[in-house]
Amino acid sequence: MSVEAIEREIKGHEAELEKLCRTIWENPEPGYREVIACESICSILKKEGFEVETGIGGISTAIRAVWGDGKPAIGFLAEYDSLPGLSQECVPYKKSAGKEYGHGCGHNLMGTACLGAVLGLRSEMIKKGTKGTIVYLGCPAEESMGGKLFLAREGVFHGLDCAISFHPMTVNRVTVGSSLAVNQFRLHFYGKSAHASADPQNGRSALDALELTNVGINYLREHVPSDVRIHYTITDGGKAPNIVPEYAAGLYFVRASSRENVDEVYRRVLKVAQGAALMTETELKADFLGGCYNKLHNKVLCELICECMKDTIQEPWSKEELKFAEEINRTVPGYYKKTVEKYQLSPNDQLHRGVLPLLTEGSMGSSDTGDVSWIVPTATFWTACMPLGTPGHSWQLTASVGSSIGFKGAMFAARSMALWGVRLLENPLILERAKAEFSEVTKNRPYRSPLPEGICPPVGH
Ligand SMILES: [Zn+2]
Numbered sequence: 386m387s388v389e390a391i392e393r394e395i396k397g398h399e400a401e402l403e404k405l406c407r408t409i410w411e412n413p414e415p416g417y418r419e420v421i422a423c424e425s426i427c428s429i430l431k432k433e434g435f436e437v438e439t440g441i442g443g444i445s446t447a448i449r450a451v452w453g454d455g456k457p458a459i460g461f462l463a464e465y466d467s468l469p470g471l472s473q474e475c476v477p478y479k480k481s482a483g484k485e486y487g488h489g490c491g492h493n494l495m496g497t498a499c500l501g502a503v504l505g506l507r508s509e510m511i512k513k514g515t516k517g518t519i520v521y522l523g524c525p526a527e528e529s530m531g532g533k534l535f536l537a538r539e540g541v542f543h544g545l546d547c548a549i550s551f552h553p554m555t556v557n558r559v560t561v562g563s564s565l566a567v568n569q570f571r572l573h574f575y576g577k578s579a580h581a582s583a584d585p586q587n588g589r590s591a592l593d594a595l596e597l598t599n600v601g602i603n604y605l606r607e608h609v610p611s612d613v614r615i616h617y618t619i620t621d622g623g624k625a626p627n628i629v630p631e632y633a634a635g636l637y638f639v640r641a642s643s644r645e646n647v648d649e650v651y652r653r654v655l656k657v658a659q660g661a662a663l664m665t666e667t668e669l670k671a672d673f674l675g676g677c678y679n680k681l682h683n684k685v686l687c688e689l690i691c692e693c694m695k696d697t698i699q700e701p702w703s704k705e706e707l708k709f710a711e712e713i714n715r716t717v718p719g720y721y722k723k724t725v726e727k728y729q730l731s732p733n734d735q736l737h738r739g740v741l742p743l744l745t746e747g748s749m750g751s752s753d754t755g756d757v758s759w760i761v762p763t764a765t766f767w768t769a770c771m772p773l774g775t776p777g778h779s780w781q782l783t784a785s786v787g788s789s790i791g792f793k794g795a796m797f798a799a800r801s802m803a804l805w806g807v808r809l810l811e812n813p814l815i816l817e818r819a820k821a822e823f824s825e826v827t828k829n830r831p832y833r834s835p836l837p838e839g840i841c842p843p844v845g846h
Contacts, residue, residue: 387509391803392698394508395501395796401429402501402799403792409493410787413467413486416526417843419446422465426496426523433504435521442536444842448523449541452507457816458518459506459806460548460761462754463499464492464527473783477712481780489778491553491770491786494795496523498551501799506806515810520545524753526842529569531675533753535842538834542760547686547819549805550754551798553786554767555724555775556737557699559691561682562747564755565614565640566647568676568835572598572658576667578631588629592622594658594665595633601657609650612642614749636674640751644678644759644835676835678755680748681826685819686764686805687743693804694740694766699797702736706790710735710772713781721774730773736790737769750777759832762816762823768801770794 395402405425412421423439423446430437435450448463471489472482503519510517522541526532536542574595579588602615609615617637623630639654641647655671662669702710714721714735725732728741757763771785771794785791809816 387804387807388696388698390509390512391505391800391807395505395799395803398501398504399796402497402796405429405500406493406497406792406795409465409496410488413472413484413488415469415486416466416529416532417444417446419465419525422446422496423448423523426463426465426500429500430521441541442539442842444525444532444535446523446525447532447536448521450521451518452503453510453518455516455518457546457809458520458544459809460520460522460542460545461499461503461802462548462550462757463496463521463523465496465523466492466526466528468528468778471778471780471783473780475784475787477709477784478716479780487783488786489780489783490528491782491791492527494553494770494786494791495551498795498798498802501796502802502806505799505803509803509807510810517810519806527753529675531753531842533756534675534677534834534836537756537760537832538836542757545761546816547683547809548757548761548763549686549690549802550757550763550765551802552765552767553770553791553794555769555771555773556728556741557694557739557768557797558741558744559687559694559764559766560744560746561684561687562745563642563682564680564748565642565751566644566677566679566755567638567640567751568647568651569674570637571634571672571674572637573634573670573672574632574662574667575670576629576631576665579629581627581629585629589666590629591633591667592630594661594667594669595619595622595635597661597664598658599635601661602654605653605657610641610646613646613650614638614640615650615654642679647676673837673840677751677753678759678832678835680752680755680765681758681763683758683762683764683819683823685815685822686762687766689808689815690764690766690801690805691740691743693808694801697797697801697804699738700793702738702790702793706788707735709788710790713772713785714774717774717776717781720776724773735772737773756832759827762819766801768794768798
């Protein structure tokens with residue numbers, strides 16, 4: 386039976402996978418600079434006989450590792466970047482590890498789980514003589530929503546027949562609901578400095594331009610589709626009230642449930658900024674920083690991974706893990722209560738077990754996996770890698786994914802993904818159905834990169 390064989394194979398690699406997971410967690414790296422993670426993953430893939438290439442898409446920390454030959458080609462989407470300000474030790478109370486970055490989204494588990502999955506799938510393919518290609522794709526800088534866009538622009542995903550992406554979560558579940566498409570950008574205004582009291586007529590305030598832009602955006606809100614979200618922060622607003630600011634800048638997100646709506650509102654926000662520059666006689670510069678598509682979950686592939694999770698062995702949580710979880714949950718009573726109620730779990734549960742039914746509910750977040758999902762049929766799923774109350778991007782999350790709780794969740798994901806691959810290869814009809822669904826949904830809506838012409842990855846070769 387594949388389930389037990391996969392379990393045995395991945396168990397055989399558990400010590401090195403645990404070490405990898407810990408190395409990435411202990412060395413949290415920013416997007417595009419995931420050097421340690423990239424090297425650690427590549428060294429295992431090379432040792433295991435994969436054909437490994439880095440630097441794809443112009444990003445030095447991107448990985449493509451291939452094993453097998455022929456069709457279908459199945460892609461496993463790994464990530465390994467971390468977040469600023471979320472340094473935390475592996476303890477159930479807030480204690481910084483003194484680093485600039487931390488794994489507050491659990492991406493240390495993603496590269497590791499995908500590695501376990503490809504090793505599990507490969508062993509089954511060897512045993513059964515199955516044809517097909519496994520493609521491990523290390524995708525940098527998910528948090529800045531750019532990594533996969535550069536890879537997509539280079540055609541990295543176009544040769545795949547399907548793809549899968551696992552993300553750490555509080556519960557084991559699969560959703561066919563979408564996420565939001567987004568554009569992230571910075572607006573810079575350049576004015577003219579002057580004494581704000583003695584010589585105001587000669588000043589041209591860059592801050593005025595920025596504020597007028599924000600006022601304009603807030604009027605624009607009334608006249609955009611209801612799924613649109615616009616958020617901003619002012620990052621530079623001048624130095625002192627008695628000096629007319631010659632430079633001001635802000636960071637902006639425009640999100641919506643479709644790429645089309647993001648493109649349209651982004652165009653209008655730029656017009657608002659141009660209007661503000663005209664009013665204030667300042668110069669505007671807009672920098673596109675990143676963006677992505679909304680997720681298009683392939684129902685056929687999602688149903689298959691849900692079924693595989695149900696058929697995969699789940700290790701029980703230990704007493705220590707449950708105690709750790711209880712302490713974490715106590716720090717976030719509101720989040721804990723909400724999760725327990727939302728999924729109708731027992732009020733005594735601290736960590737999730739079992740698999741929730743397929744959900745249709747979408748997410749208000751964004752991920753560059755969305756871009757992949759518009760290029761090839763893609764499934765995304767979550768496994769329980771943290772206590773039920775854990776909020777996203779939090780110290781509680783960093784602590785949990787550095788513990789055995791996170792690793793157990795990642796190994797459950799690895800076994801489920803390997804089984805998913807085996808079943809796909811053994812039943813070609815499933816992939817045919819997945820492709821038919823994909824063609825139907827994307828008809829007349831081909832993938833167009835959100836990246837403006839000529840833009841390069843922020844850190845490449
Ligand atoms: Zn994430």
